[in-house]
Amino acid sequence: MKASNLTTSISFFLNAQHIKVAVSPETTALGLIRNELGKRGTKESCSEGDCGACTIAAGELSDGKLNYRAINSCLWPAIRLHGKHIITIEGLSQGEELNLIQEQMLEHHATQCGYCTPGIIMSLFCLFTRKQSPNKQDIVQALEGNLCRCTGYQPILSAAQSITELLIGKKHTNANHILPGYVSEIESKLVSHSEPIKVIETNAFQGRDIHGYYVPRTLEELHTCMDKFGDPERYRIVSGGTDLMVDININRNFPENIIDISEIDDLSAIRIKQDSISIGSGVTLTSIIEHPGIREKLPILRETLLLVGSEQIRNMATLAGNIANASPIADGVVALLGLDADVTLLSKNGRRNVKLSDFFIDYKQTDLQTGEILGEIHIPIQEGFFNFEKSSKRQAVDIATVNSFCYLKEDSGLISDCRFVFGGMDKTVRLAESCRPVVQGKKLDDRLILKCAEAAVKEFEPISDVRGSADYRRQLVENHIVKHLHKFLSINE
Ligand SMILES: Cc1cc2nc3c(=O)[nH]c(=O)nc-3n(C[C@H](O)[C@H](O)[C@H](O)COP(=O)(O)OP(=O)(O)OC[C@H]3O[C@@H](n4cnc5c(N)ncnc54)[C@H](O)[C@@H]3O)c2cc1C
Ligand code: FES
Ligand code: FES
Structure with a gap:
């Protein structure tokens, strides 16, 4: 991989500080924040979006207010920081005074080796900026992307629940409870931040061996950009980046050019x-x-x-x-x-x-x-019964071994229309064609459910891989059909 000599000038706020810096297309937000800007509380571990150690709060203005979302900084190109307000663990405490989340994590012994802790705190921070009284499910959902090897999670959940109680009862003595004091100042600075994100460089349309990163803002600019490169081998489109950036991070395989479509309003x-x-x-x-x-x-x-x-x-x-x-x-x-x-x-x-x-x-x-x-x-928009099933080793942050979807329509007690779709069973996600003739026009009962499952199992010739053997996958197909159809029967009883 040849190093890039194309740099892009970006401007953003990091905690209370305004940052103006030139970055190369290969630099990730994590690389910039941790290694170049020295905020070493943002950790690096998997670089694949799995562990959450690199979580930062990325703030964007919505109706004049900053709205913070938890982001895996290992999967964000640094260029995407432009125009945002980023909060890292270093931006939460004010002098000696800890933020309420930090304080309660300490209080509940929710940190041991501490490697995961900044990421966990930033995920909780984003949750509490949006919801003052999240329930347990909200808290678990906010923390799904943060692995902790030491604590067993219970102390972390207790800390989060305790923050909720303190916020509801307004019992916290901590003035710096969730949002740091400097946020309102940054809000007004971003509103008057006259220069819009301008990262597309006119001189950046250059030949091979130079990595370019392009951020078209309109469909017209996008087509000009794609036209310029012509050969699709010369560029990759990036949207969220959660597939592409993992590929780049693992294989160190940076495309010659990246065209980032995330700033095109017409697509939003x-x-x-x-x-x-x-x-x-x-x-x-x-x-x-x-x-x-x-x-x-x-x-x-x-x-x-x-x-x-x-x-x-x-x-x-x-x-x-x-x-x-x-x-x-x-x-x-x-x-x-x-x-x-x-x-x-x-x-x-x-x-x-x-x-x-x-x-x-x-x-x-x-x-x-x-x-x-x-x-x-x-x-x-259709009337009918819809159900999705996913079998994976972990409940969250895991790719399925087999996943499936069922749509059923019933008229006068008979199935008048249906679709069964399976993933993980063939080269592409596809419809299980053999189910329709089995159930169409019939009244669903246990005998028919088994016939439908049998037909679906026969239709696929899955492979064995790290996620499961072919036999295991066939068994999952049978289980999924039975689950879908029993759910349908229980709703329609
Ligand atoms: C930790 C982790 C967990 C995940 N868990 C799941 C999971 O549970 N289930 C699941 O299904 N997936 C999962 N994924 C995969 C991934 O998050 C999804 O596939 C996601 O929807 C990809 O969207 P993106 O915008 O990030 O794609 P990108 O990475 O931006 O792009 C993916 C591909 O699509 C192309 N592309 C993107 N947008 C367009 C467009 N508009 N036009 C043409 N080409 C385009 C890109 O060139 C690239 O080849 C996971 C990924 C990670 C890292
Ligand atoms: S380093 Fe693991 S999610 Fe980013
Ligand atoms: S405290 Fe050690 S990984 Fe969470």
């Missing part, structure tokens, strides 16, 4: 219509999960996405990235195929719509053509 909307929902390719999983229209019209999508990765991963990842990555086990894809979604592909020549079921061609191969990006996902 969720549109709820009468009969469908459209989700822009730049929308993060967290934004989908928190959207009131999705909660009301498509709760199954929310429930499915809550099982993807961790809070930190969902704060960065997009559904479009889950699709374009074309993994045969992607949770979002399993749900979207079950929901009969289609996608809009955008290029400088226009747009085309493709059924998601036709989008995946082979292992890691899609119908995306040169010069195209995935622009929008469309999901029809």
